[in-house]
Amino acid sequence: MYGRVPYTGYMQVIQKNQQSKQERLEARVHPELKMRLQYAADLQGSSLSEFLLRSAEKAANEIIRDEKVLTLSAEDSRAFVNAIFNPPQPNKKLKEAYLRYKREVDSVM
Numbered sequence: 001m002y003g004r005v006p007y008t009g010y011m012q013v014i015q016k017n018q019q020s021k022q023e024r025l026e027a028r029v030h031p032e033l034k035m036r037l038q039y040a041a042d043l044q045g046s047s048l049s050e051f052l053l054r055s056a057e058k059a060a061n062e063i064i065r066d067e068k069v070l071t072l073s074a075e076d077s078r079a080f081v082n083a084i085f086n087p088p089q090p091n092k093k094l095k096e097a098y099l100r101y102k103r104e105v106d107s108v109m
Helices: 008-018 031-044 048-068 074-085 092-108
Strands: none
Touching: 031 048
């Protein structure tokens, strides 16, 4: 394909890595743990710092995803969709709550 610059994704990674790093993390660990972490970094062909940062970022992304993404079973998904497309009629308490809310909001404005 003419006109496309190859490796543009790679260049973005290089530019990101070349940005000034302002923050610092420190941790004290047992010698055995440091040796284990260094061994894992060596197996991946990276420095200990690179290995720790990649591992920490991966763990952080997984935790954030697990906490922010709601996973439903097939049955729960059907119930959710059904409730959205076929909501029940508002009952007396819901209507009263709406009127109370509307009065309070209108009184503030």
